[in-house]
Amino acid sequence: MNAIAVIARELAGRDAPDSPTACMELAETLAMASDRQESALAELIGRADASGEMRRWGLPSTQAWLRSRLGMRESRAKERIALARQRHRLPRVAELLATGELSYGYASTVADAVTRLDDEDCAAAEKVLLDMVDQGFSAGKVASFGRRIRDVIAERDGTESVDEDCQRGHERSWVTSTRSLDGGRYVKGWLNAEDAAVWDGTLGPLAKPAGTDDRRDLSERTAAALTGVLAGGHRATKVTVICDLDTLTGGTAPARLTDGTPISAEQARRIALNAGVSPLLLGRGHVPLYLGHRTRFATPGQRQVLETLYPTCAVRGCEVPGALCEVDHVDGWAIGGPTDIDQLALCCGWHNRFKHTNAEQVRIIRDATGRYVYRVLPPPDANAPPTELAQAA
Template sequence: MVEELAQADEAVAACVDVSAWPLPEHDLIAALDAAHRLEQRLAAVKLTLIREIDGRGTARAHGASSTAVWLRERLRLTVPAARRLVDLATALDTGHPGIRQALADGTITLDQARVIADTATTVHTTAGTQAADKAISLLTDWATQFDPTHLRRLGTRILDHVAPDLADTAAKAALDAETARAARDRHLTLSEQTDGRLRLTGTLDTETAGLLRAAIDPLTAPSGPDDSRSPGQRRHDALADLCRLTLRTSELPEHGGDPAQIVVTTTYDALTRQLSSGTLDTGLTLTPEAVRRLACDATILPAVLNGAGQVLDVGRQRRLITGPLRRALVLRDRGCAFPGCDRPPRWCDAHHIHHWADGGPTNLANAVLLCGHHHRHLHHSDWTIQLSGDGHPEFIPPAWLDPEQLPRRNHYHRRT
């Protein structure tokens, strides 16, 4: 298969630099149809490979928490997109081979295959295997005429065609299936932009959407007749107010022994002279005005860093060493340090590089931040950790994964 795909890759590469303008119109359209059909066939191959990788447990063997997370790192996908591929690969392999064949034939698209698989699963639950097979056949035929959105709409009444005696239950089954899909596809993505701002994208299920609206709507009203903010700006400010109100409660769970908090790093002289910006523990930058505003209602802790930004000493807010040490780890690691992991500091545990039970000291030089999954993985695998010359953690993979055992670093938390 690898050789065949390499040949296909060479054939496609040969087409990339070929000019399309000399083609007569019928050849131009034929080339577009061929490229589209090839794209769907490759999607079928890709799903087969993903299914095999998922079934073998390759992702966890490589240290990832799931196949979707492994695909994100390997193929540079978003986790929701990767998870949808894993789910579809499983569905086509375990229950709907006819859909996979249609995709392999290039007669349906990947999005249409997902719609047909979702509908077939609903029909199978409601009316059994025979009705599901009829639904697949019918929807595959309809796929030559309708896009995925229209196809999904038609699928809500598919039992009228394949099992009329059960059509009265179709609406409820469709609603239940849509609810399940909403739960599966729910996600919120925080994407850091180059100027330090965050872009929020995501899909909320119906219940969460209702909760958000109930919480945010009272805060979005104009503050007065002179309020010139747009509706979008008012919603932004309402979300900020909601976060401030939440952080002032005592109901949030602790993380790493400390209450939920915002951590801002700046210099004392710059803070008092009102000149310098500050850096959040997530790597984002705040203006001097924002730093001073937060400092009005904050505990200020001293931290001593060397010229390379390595933490040397951290002041104490309480007698326990865990608080200052954890803050030092957050300043250094900025999140789970395992390569490819993007978990933020508040989701991480402090791990002893040289185990405490074996005599390892509890200090910064012997500690690293790890999320729950990678903390467990490190205790049950052959990965090892070392601090590099600049004081940051590096991970040595086992020989079976990388015979050269080249050190790896996490690049998700870099601030520059």
């Protein structure tokens, strides 16, 4: 690994040759070498994914690990996870990728196509799609065939049948749920027009990006919105505008929404006229005044205060919107932490449970605005690079 890093650094510092032909030849050679590296990377990601090691580091999923620690975009992270999880079921693809005879683009396309196939159909699909590669089909064309690979296999084997879901019709909504081996659930279903309207009206606003730094895709945001609705967190969500009293009485000072989006004084006054005004008193430095009392659950007023402070989860780097987070007792309610406004923060469900079971890995600080910031440290037995440990400290 160190040798590869040294070579890559040396190559990156070189200027490209003057000859365009030479550039093309070198680019093709470098791409083949990169494909072999992708094969090794898939093996490493697959091992880490199967063990769930990233959860000990405070990362809820393999995808979150690849995004935050390896800087991958959403689509590239999904591609690499699919290849890492499917390569053991695609022996020929894994062999060709490792020897440089198959590009990463083709390998990831085949892996994505077989994700939802059983082992028997997976083997058939691998052969069909690799035959297409041998015939010179582009990766895009292979991908389009891969999206209907079940039909391709059925046509070849003469086993076409009407899909069970299609036999249900489209008049009544239905949902099926199957528990996976790791305790999660697969959910599949259909909503008729009326129920789809309820779905869109309820989850649509909650599934919007939390801001410019929200790197979750729509499916992840929708799942978080659905979980928030089921947990009842959305009921306390209101349109909150943060502004000075002078702004409401004719001043020009701008206001802001809870996610930090600035709005003009005129817009703030228009919202106030349409929705009414519910004052929220803030002390010096915008620190909320004491509003709570010693009960287990935070009041709606306390949650409204917290949503002005936490546009996202209190854990650094977590992008779950504050409106979908749980109210967390910073010092732990079970060990005596009061339900006081200055002892509460918003934390997503996954990190809330992680903090409860791995308290020694969470370092808590409070910034100048009164917000608590949770920093997840490496697990105690991990041999993290010194730079990582310094950043965590």
